[in-house]
Amino acid sequence: MEAFNNNFLEFFFILTGLLMAHTGVNVLLDPKHPTRLQTAVFWFLLAATFSIGRFIPPFVSGVMVVGMGILTLFNQVKIGPINQVSEEKAEERSKRLGNKIFIPVVSLASIAIIIAQFTPLGGQVGIGVAAVLSVLIAMFITKSDGKVALHEGDRMVRQVGTVGILPQLLAALGVIFTAAGVGDVIAGMISTVVPEGNQLIGVIAYVLGMVVFTMIMGNAFAAFTVITAGIGVPFVIAQGADPVIAGTLAMTAGYCGTLMTPMAANFNALPVALLEMKNPNGVIKEQLPYALLMIIVHIALMYFWAF
Amino acid sequence: MEYIKLVGILIILLGFIFKIDTIAVVILAGLATALVSGLSLFEFLTLLGEAFVSNRLVTLFFLTLPMIGLSERSGLRQQATRLIEGIKGLTTGRFLSLYMFIRELAGFFSIRIQGHTQFVRPLIEPMAQASAESKFGEEDEGTQEKIKARSAAMENLGNFFAQNTFVAASGVLLIAGTLKSLGYDVSAVNIAQASLPIAFIALIIVIVSNILFDKKLRGNSKTTSGKEGEK
Incomplete structure (x- = not known):
């Protein structure tokens, strides 16, 4: 079953790669795209790591990832002209469909959970199956053909854009940090202040580490990789905490940091501008008590629930 | 000099602070x-390629994009807007609590919305202000500013603390991927389930806080009308 699941999952990675390659082809064929060739190359490189990544030497994949980084560094990957959703048409269609429009999104989450709970396929394959089934359901409900679905997929892929691969890249960075022993160094530093073996102090260090690092970087995902390797594993998980509970709570603890930092402009500065607020830090000020309370909740929950 | 190994973290910090392209910064840090x-360039590229390919799971959410795109095209947002517009006669606090709940539900069902631009500015904040006005008359500037900040906070709180309840959320997949790289094989479904208590607790805290806020609004209006009476 394990081997079957892995092959099934590989099939979905190949499919994801084809979706990315489809965007690459569309960009390449679009004469109005400002950086046609470079953007297409980015999507083809990404598509290759997905579709054939398992079958080629890792070194080649590594070179391709660096290639993508060089393209984004020089700002060569652009959305280009895409057909935005027409407000009137969407309005008109939504009047016809009513609440049926929620069925595909609801089915995505439901199918994924059902497959994970009640079949031997597991959660990861479940996500893939649910994604494919829900797009079929969406096509049926909206009476669209595959061409429209692919077109919309292309629009969404371009809108998500290069930042979409950031979580995966951060996870990969975690592997490199671990191989280089970064976690051990941080653990060594922390252990001069935090006594190893004390579960409560370990939990506090993990939660506050996530909060502070997220505040500085403005990004909980990046903080998670570093802090989990450096503090989470040696001071919490290795002391007997459930990795699922500890890891899950650490991530949302990071979000408490996001609530308090001007570095997270998308969330805290954007609404100030949109709502024409007087105080530039008005949203952060409002969120501060919630964030502090939630930090305490996280510490308590991790301490009592994970052990 | 063990500490030199932390150079990657320093690069990430500086890169994020100075807003240099994030993907390039992360690769450079690695x-x-x-x-x-002490790794060679060849060893680094091999490790990077291996790690990137073995963490493809984190980006599996791309496969859900055609469905999301189709739903958007067919008026997902417009229908959601219509449903919220239909809510009338609630106090400001209750309305904001309801939005928080809807936002958490959207996270659970993986409905990705850019809440601030698509909902808070055009819909939630005006409706919250209108509800306060209809009950207590024109609010002073301080209260208006407070309702603005609160509307934005609802969006962030609902978004952050509920998004990981969906199995294919990128946060969930990153947790699974990172823990797997560190030698702990965990399932995305278990992570999504472990995210439920925080979503629930955040909702409770917000509801309580909004009840207090309603009370304060009522108190404000009493003192203002009281002062007017003295005149």
Whole structure:
């Protein structure tokens, strides 16, 4: 079953790669795209790591990832002209469909959970199956053909854009940090202040580490990789905490940091501008008590629930 | 000099602070860390390729994009807007609590919305202001500013604390991927389930806080009308 699941999952990675390659082809064929060739190359490189990544030497994949980084560094990957959703048409269609429009999104989450709970396929394959089934359901409900679905997929892929691969890249960075022993160094530093073996102090260090690092970087995902390797594993998980509970709570603890930092402009500065607020830090000020309370909740929950 | 290994973290910090392209910064941080730790360039590229490919799961959510795109095209947002517009006669606090709940539900069902631009500015904040006005008359500037900040906070709180309840959320997949790289094989479904208590607790805290806020609004209006009476 394990081997079957892995092959099934590989099939979905190949499919994801084809979706990315489809965007690459569309960009390449679009004469109005400002950086046609470079953007297409980015999507083809990404598509290759997905579709054939398992079958080629890792070194080649590594070179391709660096290639993508060089393209984004020089700002060569652009959305280009895409057909935005027409407000009137969407309005008109939504009047016809009513609440049926929620069925595909609801089915995505439901199918994924059902497959994970009640079949031997597991959660990861479940996500893939649910994604494919829900797009079929969406096509049926909206009476669209595959061409429209692919077109919309292309629009969404371009809108998500290069930042979409950031979580995966951060996870990969975690592997490199671990191989280089970064976690051990941080653990060594922390252990001069935090006594190893004390579960409560370990939990506090993990939660506050996530909060502070997220505040500085403005990004909980990046903080998670570093802090989990450096503090989470040696001071919490290795002391007997459930990795699922500890890891899950650490991530949302990071979000408490996001609530308090001007570095997270998308969330805290954007609404100030949109709502024409007087105080530039008005949203952060409002969120501060919630964030502090939630930090305490996280510490308590991790301490009592994970052990 | 063990501390030199932390150069990657320093690069990430500086890169994020100075807003240099994030993907390039992350790769550079990995490269610097690998080199100071005695790996060769070839070993770094091999490790990077291997790690990137084995973490493809984190980006599996791309496969859900055609469905999301189709739903958007067919008026997902417009229908959601219509449903919220239909809510009338609630106090400001209750209305904001309801939005928080809807936002958490959207996270659970993986409905990705850019809440601030698509909902808070055009819909939630005006409706929250209108509800306060209809009950207590024109609010002073301080209260208006407070309702603005609160509307934005609802969006962030609902978004952050509920998004990981969906199995294919990128946060969930990153947790699974990172823990797997560190030697702990965990399932995305278990992570999504473990995210439920925080979503629930955040909702409770917000509801309580909004009840207090309603009370304060009522108190404000009493003192203002009281002062007017003295005149």
